[in-house]
Amino acid sequence: MPAARPYRDPVTAIAWETLDPALPWLPDDLVSLAGLPEWAALSPAERRRLSQAEFLAMADLGLWLESHLLGHLGRAAPRSFAGGARGYAMELEELREEAGHSLMFLKLFDNASATLPRIRPRRPLLAAAFARLVPTGSGLFWAAVLIGETVAVELTRRIRHSPALPRAVGEIAALHLADEVRHVALARRRLAETLPARPHPLAGALLRPLTRQFLAACFHPAPALYRTAGLARPEALACAVRRNPARAALARACLAPASRFLARRGLEIESGG
Template sequence: MTDQVVEQGAARLLSSAARLSRDPMTEIDWEAGQDDRYGLSPEWSTLYGTSYWDELSEEKRRELTRHEAASVASTGIWFELILQQMILRDVYSTDPASSEFQWALTEVADECRHSIMFARTTGKLGAAVYRPSMLTRELGRLFKTLAYGESAYAAILVAEEVLDVMQRDWMRDPRVLPLVRQVNNIHVVEESRHMMFARDETRDALAGAGPVRRWTSALVVSIAASVIVNAMVSPAVYANVGLDSARAVREAAGNEHHRALLRSSCAGLMEFLGSAGLLTKAAVRVYRRVGLI
């Protein structure tokens, strides 16, 4: 991709941001009380479709989904912090007068607002504090330090696309808390620009890449995807809701309904990765193990 094309693309994204950027601090009524609706669409609960879900009372199901929503939001904050650091590193020496530089800072500003928005949402859900495991956090630290080019941007795309499909369902579902629906709506609108940017950067980085680099990058991205998806809902959710944690983890791991939802949510993503040459046999094995294919 030529510098001129990069500049034109960044200028379009800047224009879109100027017209469509949202401010969750002013658009959301953070002082409004919360009713007794779900934290996410019940079909997206990790236990929906299992025998354990059938045993839960309606009240316990709602409580579970609120904790799951808080965990997903916390995982979003963790990955957005990684994303921000990678973007800032990527444009560290870029001409500040360029649209490319200014768009990068605009995306970082968007992600900062999103992280604050998710943080406030977790507090309003009344759930416990959730964080990825120590191992996952350290892997994230290593990834944000070493990943570059297509490895960084395709991994960003995986996280954003998986969350995007979930949130599109939740924001349209009247059974879900109005606060969560508002938050998801804001995030979906703004992330559409970020996903476009990540796809362009991935294609650009892969231009002229040889088979060894593509194979390595494909494997790195698939492993990153596996870590991200596995970190979405903390096992601590089940204990905090008062469930049998060992049984809940076991049934969630074998929940074919949830895996089918993940596969359908990733269909467009996998099509893109395939077109970019990032769906090698080794990568497909990883995606299949985590339920994305």
């Protein structure tokens, strides 16, 4: 039996009482309006509230994606078990960590409820269909996991290293980042094992719209989010963000490590349709 990694329960590891509503919960350059005249026009209180709404929306999207991943890892458990103790232990650790993240996000919503109502961002519905249909443990499955977890790592890294956020936000980011870096490494290892030398062209054709919709769900909030944050003209703000070049550049930068890794293995996830 391989030695299990020491485990810290995120629910008890975070100093929840430090989730200060008087501070922003995201660095400015991660907020969707950053770089636009609409951002410059907001008051400091409006900027702070928007950063809090967007942080909660990110957590909610993470919670939703993790529910699909937990389902797959759970279904794959009997096969992983039969494949040997080492691989089984790695997948059990990932399952335990994802369950911990999801409990951490639920606890975050509890602690944030006095500051903002629960944010329910748009769901990437192609990802939902894909999660239902894709065989667990296939190359396509691990490619989708790699895309989701790489974006999570890149966003979390930027939050982690940002000063002036509440200590609880930094702790959530640090904990999630440490785990997700390992999960990305596992996804890459599984892809090296499962992806054929020449992936079928259909694989890229499936992953490209999936990736586009996932990035839109992450980086282009729906008008409801701006409404929840108390901003005027929420539809116009959502529209401006879809045309915000700084936002598009951030999305590309967060996807880039996964995109490069998959391109080297014959899977183009960024261009075409």
